[in-house]
Structure formats: structure tokens, C-alpha cells
Amino acid sequence: MSRQSLAKAHQKIQELSWEPQYHEPYMKYGTDYTFRKAAKKDPLKQVLRSYFPMQEEKDHRVYGASDGAIRGNMFRQVQERWLEWQKLFLSIIPLPEVSAARSMPMLFHVVPNPELHNGQAIQMIDEVRHSTIQQNLKRLYMNNYIDPAGFNNSLRNFHSDYCGTIGRQFAEGFITGDAITAASIYLTIVAETAFTNTLFVAMPAEAAANGDYLLPTVFHSVQSDESRHISNGYATLLMALSDEDNRQLLERDLRYAWWNNHRVVDAAIGTFIEYGTKDRRKDRESYAEMWRRWIYDDYYRAYLIPLEKYGLVIPHDLIEESWKQIWEKGYVHEVAQFFATGWLANYWRIDGMTDEDFEWFEYKYPGWYDKYGKWWENYNRLATPNGHNPIVFEDVDYVYPARCWTCMVPCLVREDMVMADVDGVTRTYCHEVCRWTDVEAFRPTYQGRETPNMGRLVGHREWETLYHGWNWADVVSDMGFVRDDGKTMTAQPHLNLDPSKMWTLDHMRRCPPLQSPNVLINEMDDAGKAAFHADYIRQGPAGRPAPENA
Amino acid sequence: MTTTQRPERSVPKPTFTDAEAGAQEFPDSGASARRYNYYKPAKRKQTHYEDVTVDVQPDPRHYLSQGWIYGFADGSRGYPLTWTKLKAWGVDEPEPERGIGSGGRHVADWPAHGWHEFRDPNEEWEMTFYRYNANVVRQVNQNIENARVLKGFDNWTPNWVNFVERNVGAWMHVEHILGLYVFAACNRSAPTNMHNTAIAVNSMHKIRFAQDLALYNLTLSEEIDGFDGSAHLDAWNNDDVWQGVRKVTEALTAVDDDWGEMMFATNVVFEPLIGELFRSNLVMQVAAGNGDFVTPTVMGAAEYDYAQRDLRWTQACFGPLVQDREFADHNKQLLQGWLAKWVPQALEAARTLQPIWSLPDAKPPRFEDSLDRAKSRFAGIVSDLGLEAPKELNL
Numbered sequence: 001m002s003r004q005s006l007a008k009a010h011q012k013i014q015e016l017s018w019e020p021q022y023h024e025p026y027m028k029y030g031t032d033y034t035f036r037k038a039a040k041k042d043p044l045k046q047v048l049r050s051y052f053p054m055q056e057e058k059d060h061r062v063y064g065a066s067d068g069a070i071r072g073n074m075f076r077q078v079q080e081r082w083l084e085w086q087k088l089f090l091s092i093i094p095l096p097e098v099s100a101a102r103s104m105p106m107l108f109h110v111v112p113n114p115e116l117h118n119g120q121a122i123q124m125i126d127e128v129r130h131s132t133i134q135q136n137l138k139r140l141y142m143n144n145y146i147d148p149a150g151f152n153n154s155l156r157n158f159h160s161d162y163c164g165t166i167g168r169q170f171a172e173g174f175i176t177g178d179a180i181t182a183a184s185i186y187l188t189i190v191a192e193t194a195f196t197n198t199l200f201v202a203m204p205a206e207a208a209a210n211g212d213y214l215l216p217t218v219f220h221s222v223q224s225d226e227s228r229h230i231s232n233g234y235a236t237l238l239m240a241l242s243d244e245d246n247r248q249l250l251e252r253d254l255r256y257a258w259w260n261n262h263r264v265v266d267a268a269i270g271t272f273i274e275y276g277t278k279d280r281r282k283d284r285e286s287y288a289e290m291w292r293r294w295i296y297d298d299y300y301r302a303y304l305i306p307l308e309k310y311g312l313v314i315p316h317d318l319i320e321e322s323w324k325q326i327w328e329k330g331y332v333h334e335v336a337q338f339f340a341t342g343w344l345a346n347y348w349r350i351d352g353m354t355d356e357d358f359e360w361f362e363y364k365y366p367g368w369y370d371k372y373g374k375w376w377e378n379y380n381r382l383a384t385p386n387g388h389n390p391i392v393f394e395d396v397d398y399v400y401p402a403r404c405w406t407c408m409v410p411c412l413v414r415e416d417m418v419m420a421d422v423d424g425v426t427r428t429y430c431h432e433v434c435r436w437t438d439v440e441a442f443r444p445t446y447q448g449r450e451t452p453n454m455g456r457l458v459g460h461r462e463w464e465t466l467y468h469g470w471n472w473a474d475v476v477s478d479m480g481f482v483r484d485d486g487k488t489m490t491a492q493p494h495l496n497l498d499p500s501k502m503w504t505l506d507h508m509r510r511c512p513p514l515q516s517p518n519v520l521i522n523e524m525d526d527a528g529k530a531a532f533h534a535d536y537i538r539q540g541p542a543g544r545p546a547p548e549n550a
Numbered sequence: 551m552t553t554t555q556r557p558e559r560s561v562p563k564p565t566f567t568d569a570e571a572g573a574q575e576f577p578d579s580g581a582s583a584r585r586y587n588y589y590k591p592a593k594r595k596q597t598h599y600e601d602v603t604v605d606v607q608p609d610p611r612h613y614l615s616q617g618w619i620y621g622f623a624d625g626s627r628g629y630p631l632t633w634t635k636l637k638a639w640g641v642d643e644p645e646p647e648r649g650i651g652s653g654g655r656h657v658a659d660w661p662a663h664g665w666h667e668f669r670d671p672n673e674e675w676e677m678t679f680y681r682y683n684a685n686v687v688r689q690v691n692q693n694i695e696n697a698r699v700l701k702g703f704d705n706w707t708p709n710w711v712n713f714v715e716r717n718v719g720a721w722m723h724v725e726h727i728l729g730l731y732v733f734a735a736c737n738r739s740a741p742t743n744m745h746n747t748a749i750a751v752n753s754m755h756k757i758r759f760a761q762d763l764a765l766y767n768l769t770l771s772e773e774i775d776g777f778d779g780s781a782h783l784d785a786w787n788n789d790d791v792w793q794g795v796r797k798v799t800e801a802l803t804a805v806d807d808d809w810g811e812m813m814f815a816t817n818v819v820f821e822p823l824i825g826e827l828f829r830s831n832l833v834m835q836v837a838a839g840n841g842d843f844v845t846p847t848v849m850g851a852a853e854y855d856y857a858q859r860d861l862r863w864t865q866a867c868f869g870p871l872v873q874d875r876e877f878a879d880h881n882k883q884l885l886q887g888w889l890a891k892w893v894p895q896a897l898e899a900a901r902t903l904q905p906i907w908s909l910p911d912a913k914p915p916r917f918e919d920s921l922d923r924a925k926s927r928f929a930g931i932v933s934d935l936g937l938e939a940p941k942e943l944n945l
Contacts, residue, residue, distance in 0.1 A: 012768040013761050015783060016726040021796060025731045025803035028739070030623075048758040049687045049765055056684035059677060075570035083569065094606050101750060102738040108730065121734050121757055128750050129676040135602035136677075142584055146569045149578035155605045156588035159613035160654050168608075168619055175738060176620035176627065209562035279562045408619075444623065452623055459617035459627075460648055466615055468651045478653045483577035490578075497576040519650055 010045045017114035029106040029179040030453035033246045035113075035239055043231030044119035051122060055129065058221050062133065065217040066140055074213065075144050080351070080495045082210035083141065085276035087150035087348035089203075089268070090138040091158035092167035094131040097222075099171035100192075100229075101127035103183035110179045111236055119232045126225040137218045147497065149483050149490045150347040157347040157490075160479050162463035163339070166408045169264050173257075177442075177455020180240065181253045188233025190257040193303060195265040196226045197294035202287075203269055209279035241310045248449065251313040256441050258315050259433040262322040263407035266291070270332030271339060275353070280360040288326050288365070296323060318433060325413060330541055333365070333372055334412035337542060340379055340493065341398060344390050344472065344508065345463075347481045349492040352380040371541045383494040384501045389511050391493065398543040402517040402536065403462045404430035406438045414540035419521075419533050426522050426529060464516035473508035588613070590660060592669045599673035607743035610645045611662035615654035631665070633739045634810030635884055636868075638664030639876035664874055665741040670748040671862045679751050682859075683758055686851045690762055694769055697844040703773050705841035709911050711777055714770065717906050718833060718845060719782025720792050722763035724799050724825075725852070729756025731803040732812050739809035748863040749813065755855040766848050794902030795824060798895045810868075814885065815892040817864040818935070821856055822928040823896040824903075829853050831920035832907060839912030865934060872936035882937065889932065889940040897945055900924070 069075075104124040108117050142151035150157065158164035174187040200223035204216035240246045270287045285293070296319070304314050325331040343350050353361075353376040361368040378396040382388055392400065401410035402417065405427035411417040416431045422439055429435040440446065442457050460466060467475045476482060481490040487504040494501070521529060538546035571584070585596065589604045607629065608614040618627035626632075631641045640663030646655035661667055672678070697703060706714075733753030737746045771779035785792055802820060805812045830853055834846040871881040900921060907917040914920065929939040 009765055009768065012779075013764045015780070016722060016760055016764055018723065018727050018731070020800055020803075021787070022793075023797070023800040023804035025735065025800075026805055026807060028735075028807060047765070048683070048754075048761050049691065052680055052683040052687050052758070056680040059680050063677070073570060077564050077567055078569045079565070079567055080569050095608070098606055098743060098747075102746060105735040105738050108735055117730055121730055121753065124734055124737065124750060125679075125754055128747060129680070131606060132602040132675040132677075132747075135606065136598075136675075139586070139601050142586070144571050146571060146573050147576075147578065148571070148583045152578075152583055152586060153588050155586070155608075156613045156656075159605075159608040160615040160656065162616075165616045165619060172618060172620040172628075176618075176622055211564060211567065278565070281560050281562065283560045284562075454623060456621040456623065456625070457619065458621040459619040461616065461619060463616060465650055466648055466652055466654060470651065470653065474653075478656075480656070484580070484583055485577040488577040497574050497579075499576050502576070516650070 006047060006050060007045070009047045009049065010042070013047060013118065014042070014115060016118075019114070025109070027109050029109045031110040031179045031181075032451045032453045033110070033178070033180045033240055033249055034243050035111060036243060041235070042115045042119045043235045044122055044228050046119065046122045046228070048122075055126075058224065059133075062217055062221050066137075066214060069214050070140075070144060074211065075146070077211035078145065079210040079212075079278045080146065080349070081278055082207065082212060082276050083145050084147075084150070084348045084350065084495070085272045086138075086141060086212075086215070087154065088163055088167075088346070089272060090134060090141070090151070091154035092164060092170070092268070093199075094134045094138075095158070095168065096171040096174065096191075097127050097134060098131035099174045100187055101125075101131070103174040103187055106175070106179035106183040107236065111184075111239065113239065116232070116235055116239075119228075119235070123225075123229050123232055126229070130222045130225065133218055133222070137214060140214065147349070150349075153347070153480060153490075156480055161346060162408070163268075163346060165459075165461075165463060166264055167268065169260060169407065173260065178451070178453040180236070181249075181256075181454065184233055184236045184240070185250070185253040186257040186260070188229055189237055190254070190261050191265075192226055193230045193233060194258075194295050194299040195261050195269075196223065197298065198265065198269045198273075198287075198290060200226060202285075202290045202294060203273060206273050206277050206279070209284070210277055237307070237312075238310070241307075241312060244311070247311055247313065248447065249451070251315075252441055252446055254313070255315045255318060255433070256437050258318050259322070259431075260407055260437065262318075262325070263404075263409055263430065263434070266322070266326060266331060267335040267409050270326070271336040274332055274361075275336040275340075275350075280356050282360065282363055286364040287332055291326055292323070321433075329413045329416075330365070330368075330371060331413060333361075333368065334540075334542070335409065337372060337375060337398075338401065338410055338412055340376075341392050341400070341543070343491050343493045344392070344476065344489065344503070345479075345491075347479075347490045349495055351495050352376060352383055352493070375542055379493065384496065385503050385507050389507075390503070393511055397545065399539055399545050400515075400517065401543065402428040402521065403464065404428065404434050405461055406430075406434035406457060408461055408463075411536070412540075412543070414543075415537050417533070417536050419529065426518075428518065428521065462516060462518040464514060465519055467514045468516035468519045470514050471509060472511045472514060473505040475514055476505060476508055592667070597673060599675055599678075600669065602675045603670075603743055603747055605743070607746065609662070609666070609742075611643075611657050612660060613654070613656050615648060615656065617648065629739070629741050631663075631741050633741075634808045636810040636871055636881055637874070637877040638667075638871060639874050640664060641877075664870065664876075665745070667870065668742060668744050668867055670744055670751075671866050672748070672751070672859050674748060674751040679754060683754060686855075687758065687762070690766075690848055690851055693844055693847040694766060698769065698773055702842075702844055703770065706774065707840060707911050708776075709909065710837075710840040710842060711770075711774055712781075713840075713906070713909050714842070714845060715767070715778050715781040716785040716789065717792075717909070718763065718849075719767050720785040720789070720795075721828060722760045722767070722782065723786045724795060725756045725763065726760035727799050727803060728816060728820075729753045729758075729760055732816050735803070736809040736812055745867065748867070749809075752817075752860045752863070755852070755860060759852040759855065762848055762851070766845075791903055791905050794899035795828075798824070798892075798899045801895065811888055813864065814868055814888055817856075817860055818868070818931060819889065819892040819896050819928070821861070822931055823893070823924050824900055825856060826853070826927060827900055827920055827924040828903065831923050832914055835920075836910050836912065836914035839914075840910050861931070865931070869935050885935075885937055886940065889937065890942055893940050893942040894945060897942070
């Protein structure tokens with residue numbers, strides 16, 4: 001279909017726009033935003049007559065590449081260090097994708113612009129595509145990669161693992177609560193417009209550098225859809241901005257969505273890109289450099305700042321703070337170290353860092369070795385079972401962290417940790433913004449304004465709570481992270497598949513019981529809590545205990 | 551001439567890792583470990599469709615040990631089972647209670663409730679729905695293009711031109727509203743990923759067909775002198791004969807918070823009694839006699855969507871609920887109530903549409919005969935579901 005005829009066709013389908021005459025559709029989802037009916041154009045200009053064949057053609061390319069990868073023995077040159085992290089990533093991502101599909105009707109209900117609904121419906125279809133095409137990619141890895149453990153039980157694992165729960169924010173956040181907060185600001189304005197750049201562009205490039213060209217094939221195909229979804233969010237945002245009453249809510253939601261995406265996506269993707277790669281060329285971009293390019297320049301400076309003139313209050317302070325977290329406070333390094341500390345609670349194998357890795361980190365992040373080098377040397381020393389316990393129980397100058405109630409990533413930049421008594425319990429937060437999110441933003445009133453549609457943060461948000469007091473062998477068994485011999489663990493702190501080098505439930509049995517930081521904190525009196533906090537914020541970097549005489 | 555030495559390009563170096571299946575033996579290296587092992591397939595062997603669909607949407611009654619982590623303001627969270635009044639066995643059982651030291655309390659006896667037994671018999675996922683819909687639009691385009699080249703529209707009588715521009719045109723609005731505000735609107739509502747994906751695919755069929763009709767209308771505007779491309783709007787907005795259909799179509803979008811009722815009323819009641827009545831028992835019957843060999847092929851594609859695909863998943867969804875081991879009576883009573891509520895509305899709309907049967911020069915079957923066929927088809931669908939045709943059918 002020519003561009004000219006496509007424009008004409010798109011104009012024609014606008015005649016389908018519906019204005020109810022006898023019955024208004026049931027309004028299942030609510031928002032505290034208000035919208036005037038406005039003649040915003042459908043930014044996607046997509047007609048299904050051309051859309052379906054286009055997507056089919058994209059599919060042919062993806063499945064052709066999949067076939068080629070197998071015939072070409074791609075897995076003989078895939079880096080295990082990389083593919084192991086895909087066990088986490090590909091267990092998470094199909095849910096956010098399908099949740100994005102599920103979120104679209106929330107927008108039909110609250111955005112009174114039938115023309116935009118066409119674009120939202122196409123986004124719905126795209127998102128179903130993404131979810132199933134990613135499940136299919138994982139299936140291919142499971143069938144062809146040397147170690148299927150972790151891929152084969154990925155959705156059970158994802159649903160019960162703490163990393164999965166962190167990742168689930170990037171799904172439930174799209175579909176629950178105030179419809180605009182969830183499906184527009186959190187999903188399309190921030191997650192898709194800002195952070196899919198690192199997810200679906202930067203990360204696939206790293207996959208290719210690690211011998212995996214299927215991930216780029218699938219995810220670039222996905223990203224070609226995402227770029228259209230960004231337009232959906234932009235059109236809705238402009239409609240919201242046209243009503244001044246919305247500006248307070250927009251400011252709130254942009255702060256929440258930005259910070260939460262930074263905490264969650266930078267934690268995960270930063271770790272995959274920095275610690276999951278074997279490509280240590282000095283001129284390849286670090287995650288920090290990618291972030292500066294894709295998120296700071298492309299999103300913040302080129303997309304967000306121009307919206308200021310329409311009255312959008314941009315969270316400049318949080319964007320600078322996020323950069324500071326990544327560049328100065330080692331956020332990604334702290335997260336990767338924590339994942340590796342807690343390898344035994346996961347379902348993938350985590351490779352140690354080598355001298356070549358150390359050199360690269362020191363080059364890209366001067367001062368890295370002094371902070372993290374010694375700990376990673378200990379990680380390698382303690383990688384195979386040899387009479388000792390996993391690293392989390394050994395004396396390696398690392399204090400197991402408290403978990404952030406809001407973003408559920410542990411409070412790893414120790415100096416930033418804050419505590420609050422909320423709803424009858426004491427909670428820890430990784431940063432003041434996460435405290436604000438729970439205590440002020442996700443509440444039925446905001447700065448004195450009624451916000452009856454705002455969602456709630458619920459659930460058992462600290463994973464350790466469920467297993468407080470349990471023996472680790474029972475924890476791992478209960479979660480199902482055990483291989484088919486009934487004793488060897490799915491997770492390992494190394495890549496050696498020699499069974500004699502692999503950790504088993506017997507090794508776990510002799511470890512100290514699991515202790516929930518949140519349960520322990522809530523058993524303290526007020527003075528104990530204050531002392532805990534005072535000590536905690538003096539800890540770090542790299543999880544080091546607070547200096548005794550400081 | 552001088553040559554300059556180009557600096558060595560910085561590119562990642564391929565490395566032989568031997569990380570392919572079968573390269574080593576260790577726990578979980580065997581073929582039996584190369585299958586998704588977290589769900590039970592509906593049949594003996596798990597299907598590709600199940601692999602990419604089942605359990606993507608989690609459930610606290612299965613592995614979701616930390617529970618849903620976001621809630622609505624009213625306290626509901628995730629995909630509440632109460633978003634339809636229909637019940638599948640097990641839904642009244644409480645979720646596992648989890649807390650300090652509880653462990654994950656994963657539900658070993660799976661499925662925990664009957665909703666998880668549903669599988670879309672069309673086995674739709676992205677590969678299938680793009681291939682299917684791409685084939686449909688290609689075929690429809692080719693049919694229309696062929697008619698255009700052969701000057702097939704020249705044979706249409708003025709009366710038939712008028713019929714198509716107004717009445718076939720009006721139907722695009724029905725499909726669009728159902729596609730967006732009934733089906734797409736419900737893809738957030740059902741309790742499993744299998745349901746919601748089937749609903750999303752159903753919505754694609756509807757939205758695509760609405761656009762097929764709109765773009766067919768555009769072609770006709772370009773090909774037929776005097777074809778009024780905006781007449782469908784007048785028919786839909788102002789013509790009395792269409793207001794009954796419009797009223798019931800809009801009513802389907804307004805069902806009070808029950809995705810099950812919306813799906814059931816649309817695919818079990820509206821589609822056979824109004825959709826097929828109009829598409830199959832009127833337009834497809836009468837077009838050839840009026841010199842039109844194209845419109846039935848456009849309509850026919852949508853008829854296949856419904857008869858061969860959308861109805862299939864609907865039967866697989868609702869049929870087992872009527873036989874449910876715990877809630878069969880509850881469901882049957884509810885579904886019979888929905889039949890009693892929607893059938894009179896559908897019949898009233900059908901009868902309001904009756905005058906258009908007399909518009910074409912070459913007459914279609916009598917309206918009463920068409921309606922009888924539609925009623926008979928409807929009664930068969932209802933009977934297949936294990937329900938009884940409501941007495942209102944005889945009105």
C-alpha cells in the first residue's frame with residue numbers, strides 16, 4: 001500500500017469513530033485525571049490491511065533467523081555468562097509485554113478520544129505479539145543451549161523469586177490503579193519511551209557481542225513496534241496537559257514512574273550489560289555511557305525537556321540523581337554484587353569476574369577495583385564447594401542488605417536508606433523517593449487533593465519474610481530451584497557443569513537459617529531501630545560494614 | 551597515490567564456547583529437561599501454543615508466593631475472579647495464606663480452579679494470528695482488486711449501490727464497536743492468559759473486518775459514480791431500521807462489570823441472531839442476484855472468523871462451565887438468565903432491521919425464513935453448550 005493510499009485509508013477508518021447514542025460503555029477503570037474531548041489525531045496512522053502483512057513479514061524474518069541460528073550452530077559460540085542472565089530476563093519480560101496489552105482498555109475507558117483508541121488497539125495486538133514471541137525465544141534457548149535448567153521452569157521461578165517480583169512492577173504497574181498513572185505515564189511515557197531503549201536496543205547489541213544474534217533479531221523486531229507506541233503515549237500526554245488540573249498529578253506520576261523505572265530497569269539491564277558480557281573492548285560503551293546517550297540525551301533532553309513549555313513539570317532533580325546513582329554511587333555494581341551474593345536464591349548461574357573484567361571496570365569506572373575487586377576475588381575463591389558455605393555466609397566484608405519496601409531492590413546505596421513506620425510496621429526504603437512513593441504518592445489523598453483512583457502497593461513485598469527461619473535447603477526445594485537429580489541446585493556461582501563442582505541441597509543444609517531483615521527490624525524497639533539505621537547509612541560501598549571508629 | 555593504513559576495526563571476536571545442547575552430561579542436561587515443566591498440558595503432549603501462553607499471567611493460587619504487588623483503590627488486585635459472576639470449580643477455595651515463615655505455599659494440586667483448564671481450540675499466538683489475518687487481508691484485497699480490474703462493479707443496479715453504501719456500510723460500525731469496546735475492552739478482565747489472549751484475537755478479527763468494510767467502501771467510492779461514501783454514517787446515525795441493532799450493540803459495551811456476560815451475549819446471542827442474520831442470511835444470499843460477486847467474499851471472510859474461530863473459543867470457554875463439577879447449576883442458571891435478557895433485545899433489533907430485506911431488486915429469502923435459519927443456528931449453539939433455548943426465542 002502506497003504512503004498516499006495509506007493516508008487516505010487511515011482517514012477513511014476515522015469514520016468508524018463511535019459516539020454512544022443509547023448506552024455509554026461500562027467504565028471499569030477510573031482515573032483522577034480529567035480530559036476534555038479533544039481532536040487529537042491517531043499518531044500511529046496504522047491500518048490493519050497493511051499492518052498484518054507487515055507484521056507477518058517481520059515474523060518471517062525472525063523465524064528465518066531462528067532457523068538459521070540452529071542450522072549455523074550459534075550455540076557453539078554463545079557465551080554462557082550471557083545466556084545465564086537471559087534465564088532471568090526472559091522469565092520476566094513476557095509478563096510486562098502482555099500486561100501492556102491488557103492495559104490498553106484502561107485507556108479506552110478514560111481517554112475520551114475515539115481516534116486514539118485505534119492506535120491503542122494496535123498496540124494491544126503488538127504486545128500480545130511481543131509476549132508470545134519472547135516466550136518462543138526462551139523455548140528455543142531451552143531446546144538448544146547447553147543448560148536448560150532455569151529456562152525450563154522459568155515461569156514458576158519468576159513467580160516466586162524475589163528478582164521476578166522486582167520485575168513484576170514492570171507489569172503490574174501498567175495494569176493496576178489509576179488508569180492514566182498506570183497505562184499512560186508509567187507504561188508509555190516512561191517505560192516505553194525512555195527505558196525500552198536500554199532494554200531492546202542496548203541489550204541486544206550486547207547479546208550480539210556475546211555470540212547471540214537471536215536476541216537482537218527478536219528484540220529489534222519488538223522495538224520496531226515500540227517506537228509506534230511512544231506516539232500513543234505522547235498524544236495522551238498532550239491531552240492531559242491541556243487541562244491544568246492534571247498538572248499536579250502529572251508531576252506526581254512522572255516522579256514515581258521515572259524513579260521506579262530507574263530503580264528496576266537500571267538494576268536489571270545494567271547488571272546484564274555490565275556483568276553478563278565477555279566483551280571487554282575498551283571502546284565498547286559501558287552501561288553508564290549507554291544510559292547517558294539513550295536515556296539522558298535522547299529521552300530527557302530531546303523528549304522531556306521540550307514538554308516543559310506545555311506546562312509539564314520535569315523531575316530534573318530525579319534525573320540528575322539517577323545519573324549520580326549510576327555514575328557516582330555505583331548503583332549497577334552494587335546490584336550485581338547483591339545478585340551474586342544471593343546466587344543461591346536464584347535459578348541461573350552467575351559467572352565470576354576475571355582479571356580482564358577487572359581491568360575493563362577500572363577503565364570505565366575509575367576506582368571500581370578498590371570498591372568491588374576484593375569481593376569478586378572472594379566470589380571466585382568461594383565459587384566451588386570445598387568445605388565452606390556460599391559467599392553470603394562467609395566473612396567477606398559484606399552486610400546483607402535490608403530490602404526497599406517500594407521498589408523491592410535492596411537498599412544497596414547504604415547512605416540513602418530511610419525508614420518509616422507505615423500502616424503499623426517499620427519499613428525500609430532504598431531512597432527518599434521510594435519512601436515518598438509509598439507514603440505519599442500511592443495514597444487516597446495527595447497534597448490535600450482527593451485521589452480516590454490511585455493504586456496501592458500491596459503484597460508480601462519482602463521475599464525473605466516468607467522464609468524467615470527456614471533452612472536454606474528447604475528454601476531452595478520449596479522454590480523448586482533443583483535439577484532433575486533431586487539434589488543439584490539450578491543456580492551456581494560459576495559456569496562449571498562438572499557435577500562434582502556443583503552445589504547441592506546437602507551443601508545448603510549446613511548453612512545458617514535464612515533471616516528476614518524486615519522481620520528482625522520489626523522485632524527491635526525504637527532505640528534499636530534508630531541504632532540500626534545509624535549504622536546502616538555508614539555502611540558501604542560494596543556492602544562493607546560501617547567503620548568501627550568513624 | 552598514497553594509501554593510508556586504516557586502523558583495526560574494533561569488533562567483538564567470536565569465541566568457540568561449545569555451549570550447545572548435548573555438549574556435556576550433568577543434572578538437567580537430558581532431553582527430558584528441555585520442556586517447560588511448570589504446567590500440565592491439556593492433552594498428553596504440550597503444544598507450542600501452550601508453551602507460549604500458559605502461566606504467563608501468574609496466579610497467587612499457583613506460584614505467585616509474594617502475591618500481587620499492586621492493588622486498585624478498592625483493594626482488588628491482579629485478575630480478580632469476581633469480574634464475572636460465572637464460577638469455575640475451586641474459585642471459592644481461599645488463596646494460600648502466606649506470611650512470616652510460611653514458605654511459598656505453591657499449589658501442588660494444579661489446576662487450583664477450573665478457569666485454568668481453558669485452552670483456545672484455535673491455539674492462537676502471534677505466529678498464527680498474523681499469518682491468518684495477513685492471509686485474509688490479502689485475499690480480500692485480491693478479490694476487490696480483481697473486481698475493480700474486471701469492472702465488476704459496473705453490473706450493480708442503482709438500488710444495490712444504495713443498499714451497499716448504506717446497509718453494508720452501516721455494518722462496519724457494529725464490528726468496530728464490538729471489536730474495540732467489547733472484546734479489546736475485556737482483554738484485561740478474564741482470569742487466565744489463555745482467556746485474555748483469545749479475547750484479544752477475537753477483537754483483532756472484529757477491528758480488521760470493520761476496517762475491511764470501511765476500505766471496501768472507500769474503493770467503491772472511487773469506482774462507482776455516485777457511490778456516497780458517507781451514506782453509512784447517515785444510515786448508522788439516523789436510519790430507523792439500524793437503531794435497533796445500534797441499541798443492542800451499544801448495550802453490549804455497557805454490561806455492568808462482567809466480562810463473561812459480554813463475551814457470552816455477543817458471541818452466543820448477538821452473532822447468530824443478528825450478525826449471521828445480516829451477513830449470511832441477507833447480504834451473502836442476495837448479492838449475487840444483484841450482480842455483486844465481491845461483497846459476499848468480504849463478508850465471507852468475517853463469517854469464517856466467527857463461525858470457524860470466534861465461536862470455537864467461545865464454546866470451549868462456556869461449555870465446560872455448564873458441566874462444571876462444582877458450579878454447573880449456578881452457571882446454567884446465570885447463562886439461562888443472560889439468554890432471557892439478551893435474546894429479546896436481539897430479536898427486537900433483528901425485526902427492526904426487517905425493512906432492508908425488501909430493498910434489493912433481486913429479492914433475498916423472506917425475512918422470516920432468514921430469521922428462522924438464524925434462530926435454528928442459535929438454538930443449535932445453545933444446545934451444544936448444554937443450555938436450553940429460551941422461551942423468548944419464540945417471540
